[in-house]
Amino acid sequence: MRYAETGYNLEIDLTRGNIEKVETDPADTKLHLGGLGTNAKILWERAPADVDPFSPENLLIFSTGLLCGTPAPGANRTIVTSYSPQTLLTGYSMMGGFWAPELKYAGYDKVILRGKSPDLVYIWIHNDKIEIREAKHLSGKGAVETQELIRKELREPNAQVAAIGLAGENRVYMASIEQGRSSASRLGLGAVMGDKRVKAIAVRGTKDLNIARPMEMFNLCNDVLKYIKFRNENPVSNVMTILQGLGSPQEMLHVDEKWHTENFMWGNSRTRRKEFWNEEIEKKWAETQLSVRKRLISCYNCPMKCGAIISVPGISTYMMKCFSKLTYSMAAFVEDIDFGFRIAQRATEYGVDGFSVPQTMAFAIELLEADILKSKDFEGCPADNEGRFYWLLDRIVRREGIGNILANGTYWAAKEIGHGAEAYAHNNIKKHEQLPLKLGMLNPVYYLMYCTGEKANITQIEGQFPQAPFATVEEKENFIKDWIQVPDDKFKKIVMEWEFRGEKSNPYFPTVDMAVDIVDWQEMMHYIDDALGVCAGLSSFPLKPPYHIHNYPEIISAATGMDIDEEGLKEIYRRNRNLLRSLNIRRGLKREDEQIPDDHYKKRFPELEKELLDAYYKFKGWSAEGVPTKRTLYDLGLDYIAEDFIERGILIDYEAIPAKEVIVEK
Amino acid sequence: MIEKKKKIIKTIKIDLDKCNGCRACEMICAAYHAEPKYSSINPARARIRMIREPIRDIYVPVYAGETARAECMGRDKYIIDGKEYDECAFCRSACPSRDAFKEPDSGLPLKCDMCEDNTPGEDPLCVQWCINEALIYEEREEEETEEEIERQEDIETGLESLIDLHGIDSVINALGRLSRKGSNGKAAEIAKEVISEAVKN
């Protein structure tokens, strides 16, 4: 019997309409856990290295994580993986909500889509019954609307539906996949789904999922729940409000936006408005938010409430989480948050990424002001800030006129527009739009995370370690006293020594070695979460989370029956980390791509930056070019990657092949 | 003669405003009632159901109650605070008219038992796992005025309606399973006797 996982994947060939239920190899679970780990393995093995993201040969994988559907609180992530049309690298994006547990209860760990359907379809998975159904009547429908229509048409109010909107259908590179209050937004996976002509995947499952050591698992999960309760009652002190608690950023709960509006950039990530927030704005914004917010809501089996039902008079209800309430308003220079809630409704129905799209629209407006785009490109566009954004959004998702170019995001649009437009696409890492954040002093830890993240998205790497030093010894002591999550006490020492000013401050402290260590820990937790399907909001993202490296091994062991200890789990992390890196290396990722935007920090330190990157690569067992060495790959049982790299000339075979038995024992 | 007895009234207070729709209550109820406890998870087996329609802001946990032998002659439909709830939304019955509160494979009705074999003094599992306190457990004592109805009789009426609904075979199967697993062993034994009587007649 398989535990925690179902042991089956659903393989759907859209070109032929062929559906197969395929038993998976339990050895892969031992090596990679599941979720992102096994997705990466499948992508490595089955999608050609140079495949075009919009080719029938590209795969689009919807995966549960290993713990999804078990009693583990917050284990509800769907990990969508493919090659991204935007970065051309591995694209993985996670969504919370209810879809992944439902898939487990239907009897599957993953849905793997390949090929391309001749017509728009949706997939209906109801336990053993799987249908590819015609979706012509859903063409052009909103992503939220589609979910409702499908539930009605199937007469299954309990079906969970992941759907794309018009943006995905039109292969907008910034298209998302929407599902209830969640979405897989980053890196354009909605476009890949649209390219495969799949409007939605609906799931209903009523089967049992087995737990290997029931009582043990129950007790461990109970402890997690108790700790969540404790943390909800005991916010971390001496850090900003949004960093005090658990969950995703609590943007639906909080109305005080002084920090974001004054520290994040407005427009095309350019303008900082230090004196923006005042009482009048606070009052008005709070009123608006509280009046449109109907209820704070959660994902499956999680007591947090990171999302909200938003109902703005005159338009249909939708759900929201995170920062999208601010991204549109700030990019458009609109000081009324009502606009944010209104345009986000349209954007959610269209199914687009709430970070990249506002940035791209602000970029277009800057190009117009700089006379690089011409007024004829904006023919028919209203003159006011709000009107312009609605107009641009409509053009982008329909790929009309200038929208057809902008639909590819700032990097590709700038290339196509030319005439110096590239300088305006200034906030990208690996061709992907970043948070609108521009800072003064380089923080070595963040520098490394920005550069080296395989997903090019800081929120998918950061967490755990404080973002800034504490002011006094008392504050520091207070912070470290119950810091049970640290893998090693050396991290407490760093917190104790780290200062705002002087020798032990940014950029030279944390030192290069410390920075590498800290990044490794943060990455480790994200990679484990992404394989287990546990929400980062309860683990890798916030300070002092309920899941950590010391309790995960027991939880995984109790759920699956595999006996994993801390060392074993760390090795799986390293294997998955190197697998992801190798996928991208094979796609052509180079050291020179691992850079932050020029203007990210006011002060730059080229020598230190070089040292940081060198040390990070070395620590990981990678070459100076960021390529995993043969030894590293062999040590992790990834010999097949080493051999592929040697064949392609990415690695040169100068190391003697180590004796495998010795390696495996380690 | 009327004998006065004390009985314990167990109540779960449901505060819809506090519910975030997480379905932890369903998950843990299903897990608790698995055999052995917590060995399998399947919210479709839960004795509590979240009626959850985010777009209409409808969030109602409903507990499974008595089985309805036939659907009601008329159905109810509530509108509360301008929100229109579906027909029979608040009804606790496993009823021929709908799928709610039925075991997914056998179709047998489910009923909340207030986690009766839980450690005394502990809240029912769904309440324990709802740390948002949308579910609050309360107990109070009341004086009972009538003689307690015989358990045997109780089981008989219950079984009749089950047989009515599902046919005798699936009921026998289910009871066989129950007595093998040892849970509700005694009740299952009595029930089996009753059934063999019924079959003979």
Ligand code: SF4
């Ligand atoms: S912490 Fe928030 S985002 Fe994460 S699972 Fe819970 S409700 Fe969802």
Ligand code: SF4
């Ligand atoms: S556990 Fe509580 S908050 Fe969650 S769905 Fe059930 S009643 Fe609502």
Ligand code: SF4
């Ligand atoms: S009280 Fe117990 S049996 Fe009843 S719904 Fe809650 S967990 Fe299930």
